[in-house]
Amino acid sequence: MGIVSPGFQGRRRPTGPNLPPGQYLTEDFPVLSAGPTPRVSLTDWEFVITTETGAELRWSWDEMWALPTETPTVDIHCVTHWSKLGTNWQGVSLDTLLDGVDTAADYALVHSYGGYTTNLPLDDLRDGQAWVVHQYDGADLPAEHGGPARLLVPHLYFWKSAKWVRGIRLGLTDEPGFWETAGYHDYGDPWREQRYQGD
Amino acid sequence: MKRTGWWVARLVDRRVETDTSATLVLEVPDWPGHLPGQHVDLRLTAEDGYQAARSYSVSAPADGDRIEVTVQRVPDGEVSPYLLDGLSVGDRIEVRGPVGGYFVWRLTDPAPVLLVGGGSGVAPLMAMIRARREAGSRTPFRLIYSVRSERDIYFADELRRRVRDDQSLDVAYVYTREVPEGLSAQAHRIGVPDLNSHGWPAQLEPVNFVCGPTGFVEAVSDILVALGHEPRRIKTERFGPTG
Structure with a gap:
């Protein structure tokens, strides 16, 4: 327990088991990004998985959305303390995209249009834990929220769910991404409050 | 040197900026310094242990162990009204940071x-x-x-x-x-x-x-x-x- 602030009550909004420590609920959808919002045309858009041997698998926009999609409803948790429960998405599971990819890699470095990167263990992209999504709440994903498509990895802090996703490089070693280089946690589990390096 | 976790700070002054905002001057023993543009997390704890934290930008360079945080009142907010009205000079509060290494101006960068x-x-x-x-x-x-x-x-x-x-x-x-x-x-x-x-x-x-x-x-x-x-x-x- 911290230093008690006399008279501080807090707002005691619904907490319950769905809210990780240090998070508060929000109904709106704040935006956090480090630079301008990239505008990506759907004719130029592609998604590329690159393995540790340099082999590449590519999907155009039309090829991607010809794949079977799922409609996950998930809770999302931002490192700046807000959480949003029960968000609705539509996208392709990474299990589908990684199916048949021949790799011995343990790590993934996700990269985006605009130059953003973030890293996570490859296992965290498997087993129904991650999607490339292009719809939010039944509509096209707005550019400021990562459209035309973003990664969705809701069990980690939301900076891991790279906006404007362009591809994933698989590797045998862990390579820190944009915020991870700037002092944020390498893994980012909200339930263990892994916000910053050393947490 | 990197310190993580929460530090105890003391409010030493509060300056009104506008009708809806004020700058809090906090004394944080052994503050390691920060870069202009970085932010800190402030955390409040109620008597029963309930806690709420928010991020705020630091609005001035460090003055020894003193840092300044400018807070805008969010109507009906959970933390900002307490920081502006409830916290008294001399009261203690928890701080963590500095955080963020990207939205930062570096003195060595000659660009306008x-x-x-x-x-x-x-x-x-x-x-x-x-x-x-x-x-x-x-x-x-x-x-x-x-x-x-x-x-x-x-x-x-x-x-x-x-x-x-x-x-x-x-x-x-x-x-x-x-x-x-x-x-x-x-x-x-x-x-x-x-x-x-x-x-x-x-x-x-x-x-x-x-x-x-x-x-x-x-x-x-x-x-x-x-x-x-x-x-x-x-x-x-x-x-x-x-x-």
């Missing part, structure tokens, strides 16, 4: 700087203006500051004084609701003419720092890209109401 602030988004930009002056840097700085009205300007007297005394600092205001008497401009949202007239040409390769509410930052950064600025030279910090 454009700061674009919307409302309380001026706080981290003020840290840059103050740090530049404190270091005796002559890097040319321009600030475009969007406010509803003159009453909503943070640091108003200080900005006026700094502009008067410093030939390489310019400040331009954009009024979105109410233009001060005597000015011919119309109230408007920030647009291409403001950024064209008061920013730097893209050929000079300035660093652009944009901070404010999401819609403001989206609009300004889109315009800067359209004016030819390299996206990597546009650093943004967006915030919504965070209580």
Whole structure:
């Protein structure tokens, strides 16, 4: 327990088991990004998985959305303390995209249009834990929220769910991404409050 | 040296900035220093152990163990009303940070700087203006500051004084609701003419720092890209109401 602030009550909004420590609920959808919002045309858009041997698998926009999609409803948790429960998405599971990819890699470095990167263990992209999504709440994903498509990895802090996703490089070693280089946690589990390096 | 976890700070002063904001001066023993543009998390704990934390920009360079955080009141917010009304000088509060290594101006960077602030988004930009002056840097700085009205300007007297005394600092205001008497401009949202007239040409390769509410930052950064600025030279910090 911290230093008690006399008279501080807090707002005691619904907490319950769905809210990780240090998070508060929000109904709106704040935006956090480090630079301008990239505008990506759907004719130029592609998604590329690159393995540790340099082999590449590519999907155009039309090829991607010809794949079977799922409609996950998930809770999302931002490192700046807000959480949003029960968000609705539509996208392709990474299990589908990684199916048949021949790799011995343990790590993934996700990269985006605009130059953003973030890293996570490859296992965290498997087993129904991650999607490339292009719809939010039944509509096209707005550019400021990562459209035309973003990664969705809701069990980690939301900076891991790279906006404007362009591809994933698989590797045998862990390579820190944009915020991870700037002092944020390498893994980012909200339930263990892994916000910053050393947490 | 890196310290993590929460530190205990003491409120040593609170300065009113506007009707809805104030600067808290906190003393944090052994504060390691911070870069202009970084933020801190502040945490409050109720008597039964309930806790609430929020992120705030640091608005000035460190003065020894003292740091300054400027807080805007979020109506019906959970943390900001307590910071502005409930916390008394001498009270203790928990702090963690400094956090964020990207939205940061570095003294060693010789590029001209454009700061674009919307409302309380001026706080981290003020840290840059103050740090530049404190270091005796002559890097040319321009600030475009969007406010509803003159009453909503943070640091108003200080900005006026700094502009008067410093030939390489310019400040331009954009009024979105109410233009001060005597000015011919119309109230408007920030647009291409403001950024064209008061920013730097893209050929000079300035660093652009944009901070404010999401819609403001989206609009300004889109315009800067359209004016030819390299996206990597546009650093943004967006915030919504965070209580």
